[in-house]
Amino acid sequence: MTHGKLLALSDQHVAHAENRRITESLRPESEDDWLLVAGDVGEKFEDIAWALKLLSERFSQVVWAPGNHELWTPPSDPVTLRGVARYEALVEMCRGLGVLTPEDPYPVWHGGEAPVTVAPLFVLYDYSFFAPGTGTKEESLRVAHQSGVVCTDEFLLHPDPYPSRDAWCRARVTLTEERLAAVDPRYGTVLVNHYPLVREPTRVLRHPEFAQWCGTELTADWHRRFRAVTVVYGHLHIPRVTAHDGVRFEEVSIGYPREWRSRPSRSPLRQILPRPASGHAG
Template sequence: MAGPGDRAKGRGSLLAISDLHVRHAENGTVVEQLRPESPEDWLLVAGDVGDTIAQVEWALRLLAARFAKVLWSPGNHELWSLPTDPVPLRGVARYARLVELCRELGVVTPEDPYPVWEGLGGPVTVAPLFLLYDYSWRPEGLDTAQAALAEAYRTGIVCTDEYLLHPDPYESRSAWCTARVAGTARRLAERDPALPTVLMNHWPLCREPTRILRYPIFAQWCGTEATADWHRRFNAVAVVYGHLHIPRTTWYDGVRFEEVSVGYPREWRRRSGLPGQLRRILPAPAGLPPTAW
């Protein structure tokens, strides 16, 4: 976290968190306690805020009122179409409604111009991304997406997305992912090349963070090989992600990757630290931050 000297400069910090899952009452209490360190702090929210439109609105409205700027990338939970959600939208239409809601709240989305962080550690282009996954992170020996998915069903390790995350009007989640990756790559290529980036996506951009999953076959719902080099290709000083519910700091090719999820109450209760600790992305922490949080 930022030290007293940083706050005294009055230029704020770029902070991050994800996987708030506010449908759980205890996580809602965690969100209610989140506060900026200074009036100029920005907050990156890397998806899985809630399972319904109303839950997402409640949390982002609260955070937008507290932080100088909030940036959001969708996770898979925001894109779920639950039968209990009064907003019965699916796929692209659901995502469009979430973007519309964020704009009403003043929250930056992946569809908006990428803002430039001018505070401590800047200037840096901050890019919230929405990329999905394409089943390309398969276990060794399973050469096709169909084979990997069949093995997941055989073993009972199946992501709920298969039932609730609809890709309409795309024919599949993989096709939606392909379109998102292509469009996002074009936008990132058009940014100011003189500035480094902070990239935020709900799913990790490279496969390495998934190597420690308890069930490796779950990695097929965690990202795409198409973004494996984006931290180098787009000159990232940091990559922010969630989804795995394994909060930690790692480095790949000298770039800092921050998994910033809160996770479910049953998960964060087992950890020694308090839940909902905002991770400072910029200015970069002095020295090497701990690997596990």
Template sequence: MAQTEPGPELMRVFTVSDLHVDYDENDQWVAGLSTADYVDDLLILAGDVSDMPQRLGRTLERLALRFRTLIYLPGNHELWVVRDRTHEDSFAKFDEVRRIAHESGAVQQVWHGAGLRIVPLYGWYDFSFGEPSRDLRLAWTDFRACRWPEGMTPAMITDAFLARNPTPVAAAHLATITVSHFLPRIDVMPDFIPPAKRIVYPVLGTRKLEAQLRAWRPVTHVYGHSHVNRDQVIDGVRYVNNAFGYPGETRIAAKRLLCLHET
């Protein structure tokens, strides 16, 4: 079901992703956000806050208090179960993350308000951007930190998350923004990425997300995960990644809120 909110006459839509508040300086940045400047505004938070439930809840509560509306969907880090061993698998962790988000005041369904429609889309990666190398399989934390039902392949995991996404509904009177944590297409990655760093491309997302988001006819798609800030138009859709990233990622991440839209 969609959540409808009339909203104020003047509203700004901000976005950020990949806050990684397990790092103290990232956590302090969130705590230091103004409690007065954004009270009429909306924040899209596109995943990767923390794998620890208590830290996740605290961060979402802080942001929900600062913004009129907080729209959130989890990333891959939220589904790690190695430090928080209370879950049968990462699907069970996903369910708890959704519960925490709801209790913290975050919106997780299609949102309508102020002439806008914002559509969160779940996903994973299915190697449609390339086959992972042996080095990637050894280095990528998800392969150790997530746990899935026996026999599930990455393609099956991806399909399970995509199946949770809402069915597109026509709404010509609304400007639509779709949101995912994972990349919907690999060509959003810039040419300056060196070949050695492209080893991670197979675990960045899935082409199936691109098909889902296009069905909503968005003006903008927001994503995260890559930590490479981008703002570009491809085939008529604006693709935006405003990742906060790890503390040392000062060249590829701006470490600020980005205003996407004003009414």
């Protein structure tokens, strides 16, 4: 057993100077600390590489799951790869830094009372978190466009070579289910995904139409099926802890400066395990 901690954060958005400074300030409490990064490090390839390199040099192990922003192809980015090719290039970049990705064997963390398998996931969304009053993807998207609440993914996140983002999502769900089913049943899991695996955390969104870009109903039972001790996610920019079927769900995002400036000051790093004595779900 090591004496380190399993720490987590997401949604660093390092293109913002203030967020870049936050990333520069991040340091472990011990040489054995691991860091889980649940996506949205940045948009440009060089920014993502800068941040993950910095963190990989400081933490004993960095584990990364991609967010939607990493998968964007911004017009200003010299790296013009799209879709699966962009994701694969990010995976190769991470491997060069020693950062674990959803394509690598899931590591086992031994720092708590019992070993846990840490599983970084890449599962997208399939628009099945329908907007209120709608029952199909088409209706839900139409309501979103009418209300002016449309995720930038519709313009910058390309699913190539898949015909759609939801088709890419379904392929990732199938692949990921197979890998999670093969995890040693002796171990509980810490599931790390950019999006919440259940819809409930999206119910507090100011614009409920946005939920359709926040996950898929296909993962709704994964925390039970795959023995999750904790589910770590981001994307919503609503940092908090909730419980679903007795499992802790930790939203660990930093978010944009305009968002975190209005919150009480806190460490950007969330301790996942060992569970803090003062931790609570709410």
